[in-house]
Amino acid sequence: MGKKVGIEVSIAAAEAVGLCDVDVVAAYPITPQTHVVEHLSELVASGDLDAEFVPVESEHSAMSVCCGSSAVGARTFTATAAQGLALMAEIVYIASSMRLPMVMFLSNRALSAPLSIWNDHSDTMMVRDSGWIQVFCENGQEVYDAIFHSFRVSEDPKVSLPVMINVDGFNLTHVIEPIEFWDKEMVKAYLPPFRPLSKLHPDKVLSMGAFGMPEIYAEQKQAHDVALTSSTPVILQGWDEMAKLTGRKYSAVETYRAEDAETLIFAMGSICETSTIAVDKMREQGKSVGLVKLRLWRPLPMGDLRKLLAKAKDVVVLDRSIALGAANAPVTSEMRALMYHEPQRPKIHCMIAGIGGRDVTPDDVVKMVNMALSEKDYEYHIYGVRG
Amino acid sequence: MKVKLREIVPFDKEAEEKAIQKDHGLHPDDKYLKPGRIPHIWCPGCGLGVVLTSFIEGMRRKGLSVDQCAVVSGIGCTGRVAGYLDMDTYHTTHGRAIPFATGLALAKPDLHVTVFSGDGDLFAIGGNHMIHAARRNVNLKVLCVNNFNFGMTGGQVAPTTPLEARTSTTPLGNAEPGFNLPYLAHAAGAIYVARWTTFHPRQLVHSISESLGKKGFTFIEAIAPCPTGYGRPNKLGSGLEEMRYYREMSQIRNGADLRDTEIRLREKIIVGTFINTDRPDFMENYMGKVVARARAKGKGKEKGKAA
Ligand SMILES: Cc1ncc(C[n+]2csc(CCOP(=O)(O)OP(=O)(O)O)c2C)c(N)n1
Ligand code: SF4
Numbered sequence: 001m002g003k004k005v006g007i008e009v010s011i012a013a014a015e016a017v018g019l020c021d022v023d024v025v026a027a028y029p030i031t032p033q034t035h036v037v038e039h040l041s042e043l044v045a046s047g048d049l050d051a052e053f054v055p056v057e058s059e060h061s062a063m064s065v066c067c068g069s070s071a072v073g074a075r076t077f078t079a080t081a082a083q084g085l086a087l088m089a090e091i092v093y094i095a096s097s098m099r100l101p102m103v104m105f106l107s108n109r110a111l112s113a114p115l116s117i118w119n120d121h122s123d124t125m126m127v128r129d130s131g132w133i134q135v136f137c138e139n140g141q142e143v144y145d146a147i148f149h150s151f152r153v154s155e156d157p158k159v160s161l162p163v164m165i166n167v168d169g170f171n172l173t174h175v176i177e178p179i180e181f182w183d184k185e186m187v188k189a190y191l192p193p194f195r196p197l198s199k200l201h202p203d204k205v206l207s208m209g210a211f212g213m214p215e216i217y218a219e220q221k222q223a224h225d226v227a228l229t230s231s232t233p234v235i236l237q238g239w240d241e242m243a244k245l246t247g248r249k250y251s252a253v254e255t256y257r258a259e260d261a262e263t264l265i266f267a268m269g270s271i272c273e274t275s276t277i278a279v280d281k282m283r284e285q286g287k288s289v290g291l292v293k294l295r296l297w298r299p300l301p302m303g304d305l306r307k308l309l310a311k312a313k314d315v316v317v318l319d320r321s322i323a324l325g326a327a328n329a330p331v332t333s334e335m336r337a338l339m340y341h342e343p344q345r346p347k348i349h350c351m352i353a354g355i356g357g358r359d360v361t362p363d364d365v366v367k368m369v370n371m372a373l374s375e376k377d378y379e380y381h382i383y384g385v386r387g
Numbered sequence: 388m389k390v391k392l393r394e395i396v397p398f399d400k401e402a403e404e405k406a407i408q409k410d411h412g413l414h415p416d417d418k419y420l421k422p423g424r425i426p427h428i429w430c431p432g433c434g435l436g437v438v439l440t441s442f443i444e445g446m447r448r449k450g451l452s453v454d455q456c457a458v459v460s461g462i463g464c465t466g467r468v469a470g471y472l473d474m475d476t477y478h479t480t481h482g483r484a485i486p487f488a489t490g491l492a493l494a495k496p497d498l499h500v501t502v503f504s505g506d507g508d509l510f511a512i513g514g515n516h517m518i519h520a521a522r523r524n525v526n527l528k529v530l531c532v533n534n535f536n537f538g539m540t541g542g543q544v545a546p547t548t549p550l551e552a553r554t555s556t557t558p559l560g561n562a563e564p565g566f567n568l569p570y571l572a573h574a575a576g577a578i579y580v581a582r583w584t585t586f587h588p589r590q591l592v593h594s595i596s597e598s599l600g601k602k603g604f605t606f607i608e609a610i611a612p613c614p615t616g617y618g619r620p621n622k623l624g625s626g627l628e629e630m631r632y633y634r635e636m637s638q639i640r641n642g643a644d645l646r647d648t649e650i651r652l653r654e655k656i657i658v659g660t661f662i663n664t665d666r667p668d669f670m671e672n673y674m675g676k677v678v679a680r681a682r683a684k685g686k687g688k689e690k691g692k693a694a
Contacts, residue, residue: 029556030540031540034555037556038543045558057512057514057546
């Protein structure tokens with residue numbers, strides 16, 4: 001077992017990437033991602049990590065470099081946020097459609113305009129249909145562990161897809177937490193070397209990125225969808241193996257005091273820790289409230305979610321982004337769609353909270369639950385908005 | 388909610404000016420600035436204030452009022468000028484100041500449009516726009532503040548960081564050479580090219596006012612200390628000491644051969660007005676070649692086509 005250290009989450013994540021012996025890091029600086037990449041550049045400069053660090057001229061180039069390096073079989077990492085992801089978006093779709101393994105650390109930040117450097121989930125929701133595996137983290141230890149897990153899953157020949165680790169900007173990236181480190185032996189036992197199914201190599205010539213004519217495009221999309229949805233067993237196995245190594249067991253969906261709860265709060269990311277405090281408060285008041293925390297956003301663990309949500313009378317989704325002009329915010333929309341054909345389905349309420357870095361306290365969560373339970377219209381609400 | 392949200396108070400310029408006069412009298416630059424926005428966010432010793440003052444002075448010298456000018460900036464410490472100037476300004480996304488300004492300059496040909504942005508914004512993420520606007524000779528004045536790094540995000544390596552210089556992402560020295568900006572601007576087609584440091588405010592003001600009188604794409608590089616991002620890792624000391632460094636390193640050579648203006652760490656920096664020529668700008672070419680031909684054929688808006 002590794003040692004436990006008090007460390008900034010971004011630095012710990014970079015240490016984990018270093019332990020994975022990554023080959024190529026390509027990134028362009030953007031707040032609040034910078035500390036991850038700066039620490040990696042230090043590891044490379046000091047010789048502790050034998051990797052190519054490419055300080056590219058934009059995020060579009062960063063993701064392009066990552067595609068190139070992954071295509072030749074190099075273990076590849078990048079990190080970005082908001083505007084950076086938006087600029088990358090073209091190549092984000094390419095990376096997953098081309099089935100190129102790599103890991104992205106996304107320090108979640110609100111999209112412009114107005115310009116904001118603070119946390120919400122609008123950036124990751126923008127690419128939710130891009131075919132990447134997307135996981136959320138609640139605390140520093142989860143972020144650290146997710147790095148090893150993500151490389152393992154991404155590079156598994158049965159999966160061969162890029163993985164995006166969502167880390168709430170500032171709320172998680174910049175906090176100092178006690179994190180239990182892995183040692184080299186553990187990583188060696190857990191993460192096999194990257195052996196891609198196919199790669200660009202002069203001895204075995206291969207063309208990638210070819211045209212998809214109308215008679216093949218739909219099949220390619222279906223194949224991608226199948227690959228993504230059938231990656232779940234590998235993802236779960238990765239967490240099972242990690243539990244044997246570290247004693248920490250992760251799953252796609254987790255709950256807190258939810259067994260008999262009539263009302264379920266539904267959340268993703270660091271707001272989950274805030275919500276557990278709110279649940280305790282409401283339980284003290286004798287209210288039957290629990291929490292569902294979703295770690296695996298893509299592929300969505302539909303079976304698990306249906307089972308969990310069906311047991312409740314009300315579900316209050318804390319959405320961390322808005323879908324302007326849509327029926328509802330992204331997470332609520334999916335949960336409603338998921339439950340539509342179920343014989344027994346809860347009322348699903350939408351509370352859009354903590355956008356653009358607006359602080360959400362446990363009391364706010366309590367208020368949101370009360371507001372949701374007393375509402376009549378089942379529309380979405382932007383919590384705390386003035387005017 | 389626990390957090391106290393800021394009251395939304397409508398901006399009242401008169402009241403603001405009165406308050407300032409009461410405190411310390413009206414500064415001559417106040418009519419160019421939004422006094423309510425001051426104090427600014429820049430670090431002590433940062434060169435950005437000098438460049439901003441020089442720009443205002445250049446405008447004044449040219450006899451331009453705030454109504455005749457627009458300033459477009461990208462993202463970065465430099466980009467913040469758009470928020471401080473009391474005129475039509477636009478703070479674009481990172482790297483996109485030039486295309487935004489192109490639209491502005493073409494739609495309002497009488498406006499003096501200045502792109503005021505950082506070296507990273509203009510030459511990393513926005514480098515492509517820079518060379519194409521210069522090639523087209525769009526009537527834009529580019530004022531590039533070069534502090535040799537990405538200041539705002541914490542001093543990372545930029546495409547202007549000299550070989551071997553240290554930054555937060557090149558802790559043991561940069562393995563890549565930086566761009567020679569005047570050479571690049573000239574090669575891409577700029578009709579006016581100058582470089583000064585913040586130690587040369589008079590010359591900088593002169594170049595700014597001179598460029599404001601040109602019709603076409605002009606480029607001025609203003610080298611500025613960034614004690615926080617660049618000075619510290621390269622042991623250049625405080626902002627003042629970095630100024631001293633630029634004083635000692637600079638060599639004025641107007642009209643210098645631009646192959647010689649590359650910047651290396653702890654070597655001389657050639658400054659001066661290097662290029663001052665003229666050629667038809669984008670609008671002139673476009674009106675002369677495309678629009679005139681269409682009109683000759685009886686087409687185009689003037690001939691009764693719907694606007
Ligand atoms: C698409 C995108 N990528 C990255 C960033 C983060 N970012 C903000 S400012 C900046 C660099 C600014 O450097 P420079 O243009 O040299 O200006 P300075 O701060 O040095 O004045 C970066 C990378 C961003 N805002 N948008
Ligand atoms: S970081 Fe550098 S450029 Fe930015 S305000 Fe500070 S000194 Fe100026």
